[in-house]
Amino acid sequence: MTIHLGLIGCGWIAQTQHLPAIRAIDSIRVSACTDLDSARCAAFAAQHDIPSNAPSTQALLENPAINAVAILTPPSTHADLLVAALDAGKHVYVEKPLALTLEDCDRMIEAAQTNPHLKVMVGFNLRFHRFTELMRAAHEKFGSPHLIQSTFTNAAYTYDAGHWRAAQGQGGDIISDLAIHHFDLWNALTGRRITEVFAHQQGIDADSVSVTVSARLEDAAMATGTFSNHAIYHNAVTSFTSKGAVHADFYRFDGFNTTPAPNPVGGAGMLIARARDFVTHLPAARSIMCGGGDFAGAYRRAWAHFANCIEKDTTPISTLADGRAAALVAIAAHESLRAGMPIQTESTLVYGSKR
Numbered sequence: 001m002t003i004h005l006g007l008i009g010c011g012w013i014a015q016t017q018h019l020p021a022i023r024a025i026d027s028i029r030v031s032a033c034t035d036l037d038s039a040r041c042a043a044f045a046a047q048h049d050i051p052s053n054a055p056s057t058q059a060l061l062e063n064p065a066i067n068a069v070a071i072l073t074p075p076s077t078h079a080d081l082l083v084a085a086l087d088a089g090k091h092v093y094v095e096k097p098l099a100l101t102l103e104d105c106d107r108m109i110e111a112a113q114t115n116p117h118l119k120v121m122v123g124f125n126l127r128f129h130r131f132t133e134l135m136r137a138a139h140e141k142f143g144s145p146h147l148i149q150s151t152f153t154n155a156a157y158t159y160d161a162g163h164w165r166a167a168q169g170q171g172g173d174i175i176s177d178l179a180i181h182h183f184d185l186w187n188a189l190t191g192r193r194i195t196e197v198f199a200h201q202q203g204i205d206a207d208s209v210s211v212t213v214s215a216r217l218e219d220a221a222m223a224t225g226t227f228s229n230h231a232i233y234h235n236a237v238t239s240f241t242s243k244g245a246v247h248a249d250f251y252r253f254d255g256f257n258t259t260p261a262p263n264p265v266g267g268a269g270m271l272i273a274r275a276r277d278f279v280t281h282l283p284a285a286r287s288i289m290c291g292g293g294d295f296a297g298a299y300r301r302a303w304a305h306f307a308n309c310i311e312k313d314t315t316p317i318s319t320l321a322d323g324r325a326a327a328l329v330a331i332a333a334h335e336s337l338r339a340g341m342p343i344q345t346e347s348t349l350v351y352g353s354k355r
């Protein structure tokens with residue numbers, strides 16, 4: 001079965017990650033693209049040899065040859081586009097964050113429930129990183145973690161005044177854009193609901209902040225995260241159980257290791273174990289580098305998984321419910337910054353008057 005995919009949004013993430021990943025999957029053909037910026041769309045279609053350059057999303061969705069779409073547009077547009085795509089009978093891959101309000105998340109979930117034969121996957125690419133797979137396997141051995149420590153930082157960027165990332169409340173902030181990947185990992189790696197969120201922030205300059213987020217999870221588990229868009233690139237998660245620790249440093253080829261208990265802190269045994277970990281990663285290093293690195297591999301695995309779910313009629317591992325769960329934590333973190341206190345994720349502050 002060939003999946004004829006339409007890309008909605010021809011911006012940075014479409015160009016740098018999705019298109020190269022999709023092109024590596026035999027069963028998917030990029031048959032059309034569209035963008036509010038028609039000049040950008042035309043240039044993108046010409047550069048990548050995409051047969052149809054649709055004048056609007058509606059025109060793309062009316063094309064009966066297209067059976068799936070990728071929504072690669074700013075967060076505030078995801079809900080309307082996803083509902084329209086499902087109404088038009090298309091499977092959907094939608095970028096994170098799923099949405100900026102719970103009302104929008106719920107609209108999407110409702111639309112998916114009325115179209116249960118269509119597949120919807122949220123693009124939490126870190127779920128498909130090889131270290132996340134290894135973390136899951138280690139947790140099978142050590143048990144579900146009761147403590148998680150995360151860091152995700154980026155270099156400082158400035159965007160043009162008109163760009164959605166530069167606008168207040170459009171999802172370009174550190175919580176909705178970056179931290180949400182780790183909120184999703186906290187959910188995915190523990191299988192536990194996050195019940196309370198407490199966030200602090202410090203402004204660094206007009207465009208940059210550092211944020212810390214502490215969260216209580218069900219069953220006495222906790223997570224803390226440090227996030228900044230004014231630092232060097234760093235992206236790492238460590239989880240702890242009484243049987244051991246599991247560490248994934250996503251930007252290193254040798255960044256995965258486990259420390260089983262008992263833990264001879266700083267002793268020769270631990271140093272030898274780290275040296276052994278490094279050597280263990282060496283054979284994979286060449287093929288990972290030839291394949292464009294771990295993140296390119298994660299996007300390819302995500303797209304292969306989406307295609308497989310359509311072909312085999314199975315449920316994607318990164319669902320709308322997962323997207324909503326991570327969005328809920330992001331909304332609670334924003335609320336905590338405003339209120340200056342911890343926020344229960346079930347509270348009316350988070351849900352607003354609709355609940």
Ligand SMILES: NC(=O)c1ccc[n+]([C@@H]2O[C@H](COP(=O)([O-])OP(=O)(O)OC[C@H]3O[C@@H](n4cnc5c(N)ncnc54)[C@H](O)[C@@H]3O)[C@@H](O)[C@H]2O)c1
Pocket residue numbers: 008009010011012013014034035036037040057072073074075077095096097123124125164177
């Ligand atoms: N998974 C990740 O790690 C990751 C990384 C970067 C971006 N993203 C996500 O991808 C999405 C896009 O980000 P980006 O960096 O590519 O942004 P971008 O601004 O570079 O591209 C967005 C494109 O969408 C177009 N667009 C806007 N509204 C539209 C609409 N209603 N219909 C059609 N086209 C529309 C814009 O003209 C632009 O070309 C965001 O949700 C972002 O959070 C995810």
